[in-house]
Amino acid sequence: MNSANDRFGNQEIGYLLQRIEDFPGVVILASNLKDNIDDAFTRRFQSIVEFRMPGAEERYKLWKQSFSEKLPLDSDMDLWTIAEKYELSGGVMMNVVRKATLRAVTGQQTTITKRELEEAIRQELQKEGIILN
Structure with missing residues (x-):
């Protein structure tokens, strides 16, 4: 010690x-x-279950299910492009959704914009030590 x-x-x-x-x-x-x-x-575990990172198709489905109807996505939002571009876990994606939603609500907006979503993604990746240009 x-x-x-x-x-x-x-x-x-x-x-x-x-x-x-x-x-x-x-x-x-x-x-x-x-x-x-x-x-x-x-040594004491009877089972270990590993969850792989979701692929683009799975991320797309997760993104589609993650947003509230009360605060919809802006019309310029392309979730498929977001899903392909950013390799995120489901937990990180939920943090992104919460962050983007909070930002939209505090800005008194009626939709979540691509800019807000990508800024929330950037912040979450930064927490993991990944810096985006």
Whole structure:
């Protein structure tokens, strides 16, 4: 152990492992950082389900289902182009939708524009360390 942070981290892992082992039901854990999961956890897993990133067709379907009828997309919006251009997970897509919707509502707009959607995508990708030109 190199530091107090390491000791604290190991205590947290130990506590969580004990809680999981003592829990009488089914425990479901989710992470998008598989490489950061401690080996002590993976030894106790009965099943690991991996979800691949959605392809363009799947992203298109997700985009189509993600927006409210109360705040429709602007007429210039081409969701197929957005789906092809940006490789996003479903969770990131939902964050984008929330961000773009909030931006439109606070701007008192009646639609979500392509500019707002792409700005929300840019911000979400930036959180993941991906910078768009």
